Amino acid sequence: MAKVKKGRPVHGWVIVDKPAGIGSTQVVGKVRWAFNAQKAGHAGTLDPDATGVLAIALGEATKTVPLIMDARKCYRFMVNFGAETSTDDAAGEVLRRADLRPSDGEIEAALAAFRGDIMQVPPQVSAVKVEGERAYDLAREGIEMDLAARPLFVERLEILARPSADQVELKMVCGKGGYVRAIARDLGRALGALGHVAWLRREWSGPFEAAKGVSMEEIEALARSEEIDRYLQPLELGLTDLPEVRCTPEGVQRLRNGNAGQVLGHLPYGEEAWASFDGQAVAVGRYMGGELHPSRVFVR
Template sequence: MPNGIIIIDKPAGWTSMDVCAKLRGIFHEKRVGHAGTLDPMATGVLPVFLGRATRAVEFAEQTGKEYLAGLRLGLVTDTQDVTGRVLEERPVTCAPAEVEAALAAFRGEILQVPPMYSAVKIGGKKLYELARKGREVERKPRPVTIHALELLERTGAGDYLLRVRCSKGTYVRTLCHDVGAALGCGGTLSALRRTEAAGFGLDRAVRLEDVQAAADRGEAERLLLPVDAYFRDHPALTVGLREERAARNGAAFPWRGADGTYRVYGPAGDFLLLGELERGRMRTVKSFYEV
C-alpha cells in the first residue's frame, strides 16, 4: 500500500478535498489527508499525506506558510476576494509609497477577525454556512503572525503583488481587506498562489495531470516522498532490536544523548517514530512503523 507525501501544485477551481479525492482514486488508498486548506480560487503548494503518512498531518498543519497575493484596491466584496459579491467600489488615489507605508502596521503579531466566508465554527456552525443564509455574526479577533509582508510590484492602476509569510490560521484575503480599509479605499484579494507549506516549496510540487500520467505508466508511487522527509530537520538515530521491541510495545526506553526530538530508525533502517529524549529516556511522540 502507498505510504508517503506528495506535494501537489493545486489548480484553480479545485477544493483541497477535491485533490484528496482525486489522489485517493489514483493511489487506491483510503487514508488521504492534506496540510492546510486552499480556497478553490487559490493555486500552489498543497502537501498531501497518504497511508501511514497521514499520522504526520497534525504536525504539518501547524507550520507557517508563504504566498504570492494579488491586492486589488478600490473594491470590497462579501468574501474578501474577487469571487464574491461586490459591496463597494471606491476611487483609488494612493501611490505605491502609501501602500508600502500601510503594510508596516500589518507586520508581526496582529489581530484578525475571521471572515464570514470561512470554516471557523461559532455555536457549532461553520461561518460560511451562516453567510450563505445571509446571516452575519460577531466574530472575536484572533492573533496571527505576519512574519514577512513585502510589496513586490504594482501590476495595475490599483493592483499590487504582495509576498506574505504568515502563521497558521492567517487569512490572506482578510489581510488584503484590512490593508484596503487602512488606506481608506477598500481592498480585496484578486489572486493567491501558495509558494510554501509544511516546509515544502513549489520546486517539489507536481501537477495532478502529471500524477495521473505517472499512474497510467504504473509509476505514481515514485512521486511519493517518505514520511520522514517532513521531519528532516530533526536529528536521526538508529536503535537496536531491544529498543525497537520496546517502541513497538509503546514503552519508553533508555538512550544516551542530548534532550530533544529525534527521528528514530530500527536496525533494518525503517522509520519507526518521532521520539522525544528527556533525561535518558526516549518516549514516542508519534509512531510510523508497520503494524
C-alpha cells in the same frame, strides 16, 4: 472480526501543485483514488480559486500532518483596490467601493502594522467553526457572523510589484492560521481604498515547494498504475523541522509497542523529536533522559 481496510497500505507524501477551480478536499479524494490508498489527508487548506503547494499525506504520513500545519508558509498574491467583497476575493459580491488609490509609500507604511504578532479576524467565508458549523456554510445561508480575532505571526510581508494604481502584488511568510484574504481586506481598510484578493498562490509550506509539485494531470495520467509511486515522497519529509534521534535495537521494539524506548542522541530534556531505525521513522515524542516517550507511533 476486524474490518478489512480498502486500498493499499501506502505511506508517504504527494506534493501537488494545485490548480485553480478545485477544492482541497477534492484534490485529496482524487489523489487517494489514484494511489488506491487506504488513508489520506492534507496539510493546510487552499481556497478553490487559489493555486500552489498542497501536501497530501497518505497512510501513516497523516500522523505528521499536525507538524506541517504548524510550519511557516509563503504566499504570493495580488490585492485589487477599490472594492470590498463578501468573500474578500474576486469571487464574492461587491459590498462597498472606494475611489481612493494609495501610493507605493503609503502601502509600504501601512504594511508595518501587519508584520510580527498580529490579531486577524477570519473572512466570513472560511473554515472557522462557529458553534460546531463551518463559517462558510453559515455564510452561504446568508448568516453574518461576528468572528473573533485570532493571533497570527507574520514573518515577512513585502511589495513585489505594482502593476497599476488599482493593484499591488505582495509576498507573505506567516505561521499557522493565516488568511491572505483577511490581509487584503484589512490592508484596504487601513488605506481607505478597500481591497480584496485577485489571486493567490502558496509557494511553499514547511519543507514542501510548489515548484517541485506534480500537476493533477500528471497524477491522473498514472492513476491506479504501478508507475504512480514515482510521485510518492518519504513519510520522513514531514519530520524535517524536528531533530532526529536513533533507536537502539531494544528501544525500537519498545517504541513500536507504544512504550518509551532508548535512543541515541543529545537533546534538551522534554524536546520534541522523531526516532529512526535503519533510516525509517518509528515514532514522534518527547526526549527524556536517553529515552523517547512516544506521542505518535508509525506502523508500516
